[in-house]
Amino acid sequence: MSAENNEEKNVSEEMRKERFASMERVMTQLYCRHVFHDFRKPVEVMYPHLTETYHSLVKRPMDLGTLLLKTLKKEILTIEEFRTNLQLVHNNALLFNEGAPLMEAISNHLRLFSQGLFEEVMRFPYYTPKTAKPANFQSVRLEKRRKRFTLIRDQALINSELESLLDMFEEESSSAPSAIQQACQEARAAIEERLAWNKAADTS
Numbered sequence: 481m482s483a484e485n486n487e488e489k490n491v492s493e494e495m496r497k498e499r500f501a502s503m504e505r506v507m508t509q510l511y512c513r514h515v516f517h518d519f520r521k522p523v524e525v526m527y528p529h530l531t532e533t534y535h536s537l538v539k540r541p542m543d544l545g546t547l548l549l550k551t552l553k554k555e556i557l558t559i560e561e562f563r564t565n566l567q568l569v570h571n572n573a574l575l576f577n578e579g580a581p582l583m584e585a586i587s588n589h590l591r592l593f594s595q596g597l598f599e600e601v602m603r604f605p606y607y608t609p610k611t612a613k614p615a616n617f618q619s620v621r622l623e624k625r626r627k628r629f630t631l632i633r634d635q636a637l638i639n640s641e642l643e644s645l646l647d648m649f650e651e652e653s654s655s656a657p658s659a660i661q662q663a664c665q666e667a668r669a670a671i672e673e674r675l676a677w678n679k680a681a682d683t684s
Contacts, residue, residue, distance in 0.1 A: 500554055502601050503562050507548040509597060516590055518583070520545045520574055536575055542568035559604050566594055567606075581673065 511520060522543050524531040535541070547556075547565050556562045573587035595606045 499559065503551040503559075504548075505564070506562075506594075506597055506601050507551050508542065510590075510594060511544045511548050513593075515586060516544060518586070519543055519569060519590060522546065523576075534576055538572045540568055540572070540658070541570060544569060559602055562602075563598065563604070563606060563645065566598060570594055 518526060520543060520544075521528070522541060523534040523538075527534075542565055547569060550556050550565070551562070556565065564588060570587060570591035573590055574584065577583035577587045598604070598606045
């Protein structure tokens, strides 16, 4: 084998190593951000009671922990495949949490943060295709909202947890790009609305 071919092989191997390292860096940062805690594991692990409703809407589940594991095991070989799987995480989150202000804001924050981090680390464009909705989307969404209302009623977030979330979003937005700052502001507005609702309920 010529010296030129050896050099090309070495460069390709270095590029692969850099690609794997970049994917691991993106996923590690996303996974370790506490604000994305709800997306670290499959729904059936995090919230077993929502499994049936979730799978009636989401046909290709993906979570940060599963994707992180795939990158660590080097099961994802291309940037395109990595991008597609990463988009699945936040597209699924946005689809399932539509209509729930707090979780919808966090899901949108995940989308914007993932996009910015991906483009910064991978140096590759990040396109977000529209998520196809099933034919029975409206009826499923109504049932999902009914179950969510029951869940919120029975397991409402306490004020201290909400205030902790506010602090996290304030920290997230302090040095973030403008798009991410906007998502943080929307999330904080949703949390503040929930806090006001809790306080009003306490005094009634």
